[in-house]
Ligand SMILES: Cc1cc2nc3c(=O)[nH]c(=O)nc-3n(C[C@H](O)[C@H](O)[C@H](O)COP(=O)(O)OP(=O)(O)OC[C@H]3O[C@@H](n4cnc5c(N)ncnc54)[C@H](O)[C@@H]3O)c2cc1C
């Protein structure tokens with residue numbers, strides 16, 4: 001606590017010494033910190049585990065630890081959301097987006113780094129609230145590459161845990177294809193085109209039934225009506241988000257969930273306990289609170305866990321591995337919008353991702369949809385250009401617009417963008433690594449090995465053009481990709497990877513942090529190679545495995 005007090009003081013002092021009215025600011029900061037110092041009560045309750053974040057890793061940990069008899073507290077910075085709380089379309093930014101500084105407490109967050117733009121989820125249930133429900137298993141190469149290579153027979157060891165993950169998440173094969181899938185099938189040629197396995201309840205559309213998954217112990221559910229709104233939040237109670245499975249069951253085993261609070265610090269006390277410091281979300285000057293615990297699970301997702309670990313390494317947990325922040329992967333992705341003026345095509349109908357095309361040994365393509373009316377992205381896309389050099393790219397982009405003005409006018413003036421647009425998500429399992437590094441004020445990316453991830457993946461662009469040709473449409477990409485060449489990803493992974501020892505990883509094969517007792521990392525940061533497919537199932541399976549290795553709480 002003293003260290004945190006001094007740290008706060010120094011940071012504020014540096015910040016305000018360069019501003020005006022510095023005397024006033026300094027008096028304010030000293031009194032603020034001093035009041036905080038005296039107001040903070042030494043926490044009396046001792047938890048066995050505090051779990052930071054309630055996404056895939058956090059939710060699995062909460063249930064499995066609570067089942068083993070441990071006293072568990074989950075701290076989540078986002079809100080609890082019920083079906084009626086989600087925005088109807090993504091034009092309702094305050095309800096859809098996460099930007100607490102503006103009072104927006106939605107489920108969708110965007111973060112911009114030097115080499116990558118990242119989209120992620122926030123709320124009780126983490127990324128499951130915003131994700132597209134898709135649960136593919138990575139190919140063999142994932143289990144035999146990266147920093148965890150050769151430490152265990154990963155594919156074999158994880159197999160039973162993938163089965164548990166499928167069962168818990170309610171994985172079911174998508175029963176119906178709609179336009180966006182059928183067009184993909186048309187361009188599939190001899191490649192394997194399949195329905196996705198998804199975390200959705202396909203009962204009778206919109207009909208509520210008592211828990212269909214957990215022998216009556218889970219909540220009531222309703223059948224999917226294929227409205228395509230999965231990524232703005234399912235309003236029909238059909239999507240199997242984590243608050244409807246792992247977290248729901250964990251609460252029945254007495255796990256506590258504290259929403260709208262975020263963890264700012266961890267202070268080791270002695271060999272046995274830690275103090276976790278947290279605050280109310282969206283209010284920086286809110287009172288710091290503390291809780292005492294014997295164990296910690298870092299599960300804030302890569303963008304929550306890694307910046308926190310980087311801060312702790314410079315502060316209260318200096319023994320953390322130097323690998324913190326390294327081996328960050330973007331799943332080598334391209335997100336390409338294909339819009340058609342054809343009024344007979346409805347891309348918005350269906351679940352968010354209903355099919356997957358195995359485009360090569362290392363790559364996949366999935367057509368992603370937003371629900372009817374969710375056309376926010378129309379303000380953020382420009383014609384797709386495959387060109388690395390920015391000046392040439394700009395030239396080619398302008399040429400496309402001026403050479404076919406009427407076609408582009410039709411595309412940009414389409415009345416219902418989501419109905420006429422499929423977002424093609426292309427992923428590769430090929431290697432490429434970034435590092436997340438802490439500067440004075442924030443965290444940013446740095447190239448660790450090889451080249452920076454590129455927004456211009458030729459195979460992805462080729463497939464998008466084939467798809468567009470089929471429907472007389474136009475392929476487009478995010479403005480930022482076009483203008484700056486910085487790619488976007490929904491699947492940031494790594495930064496606290498598994499390694500043989502502290503020099504090669506942040507955690508061991510059981511997910512225990514090197515250098516600290518009873519501290520774990522269980523989320524996307526622990527992914528130690530490039531899966532090349534959507535990772536939520538793998539995060540769930542890896543956490544299931546890690547938690548299966550924790551002993552039951554002893555009764556003595
Ligand atoms: C639009 C979109 C679609 C996607 N579709 C798919 C898909 O179809 N299939 C798939 O496999 N993956 C998909 N993903 C990716 C998937 O959502 C993530 O890989 C997954 O959620 C990561 O799980 P996690 O356990 O690492 O943490 P997350 O699920 O990201 O959860 C971390 C939680 O921790 C909280 N948190 C962070 N820091 C703190 C802190 N300091 N204190 C308290 N709480 C904190 C966050 O608010 C968040 O709720 C998608 C992502 C997006 C954005």
Ligand code: SF4
Pocket residue numbers: 200223224225226227228229230231233234235236237238239350351352
């Ligand atoms: S398609 Fe609609 S009803 Fe089905 S899971 Fe997605 S949001 Fe829910």
